[in-house]
Amino acid sequence: MLTEAAVVLDREELRKLTLDDRQLMSEILSALIDDATHHAAMLEAAVKNGDSQRTARVARHAARACANVGADAAAEAFRAVERHAGTREFEACRSSIAAVRAGIERLREEASRV
Numbered sequence: 273m274l275t276e277a278a279v280v281l282d283r284e285e286l287r288k289l290t291l292d293d294r295q296l297m298s299e300i301l302s303a304l305i306d307d308a309t310h311h312a313a314m315l316e317a318a319v320k321n322g323d324s325q326r327t328a329r330v331a332r333h334a335a336r337a338c339a340n341v342g343a344d345a346a347a348e349a350f351r352a353v354e355r356h357a358g359t360r361e362f363e364a365c366r367s368s369i370a371a372v373r374a375g376i377e378r379l380r381e382e383a384s385r386v
Contacts, residue, residue: 279344280375280378280381281344282343283386284342285341285342286300286341286342289341289342298383298386300341301386302383304337304341304343304379305376307334308334308343308350308372311334312369312373312376315331315334315365318330318357319362319365319366324362327353327354327357328353328357331351331353332354335347335348338350343375343379345379346372346379349371349374349375350372352371353369353372
């Protein structure tokens with residue numbers, strides 16, 4: 273069973289990606305958090321405008337970026353936004369964007385411990 277920290281950030285995945293370089297881990301996480309925060313704002317605007325295609329595209333891109341470095345919880349939250357956008361369930365998108373923002377904050381807390 274995974275611990276909450278492992279769900280938020282798969283440290284082993286991040287270590288493999290960075291060859292266990294702590295400075296690089298920190299830089300990657302900082303860039304990812306900034307990028308994910310920017311994507312969350314883009315998602316909010318796309319949902320407000322009722323643009324399901326843009327919402328899905330932005331969410332898919334952000335999910336992949338998060339998954340690539342082991343930010344699994346944030347990746348899953350972005351995937352939920354993408355799924356809801358695909359069926360034009362904008363209220364569910366809004367709830368999932370709230371989960372994205374919470375996931376980013378949990379990731380920020382984990383990153384401070386790297």
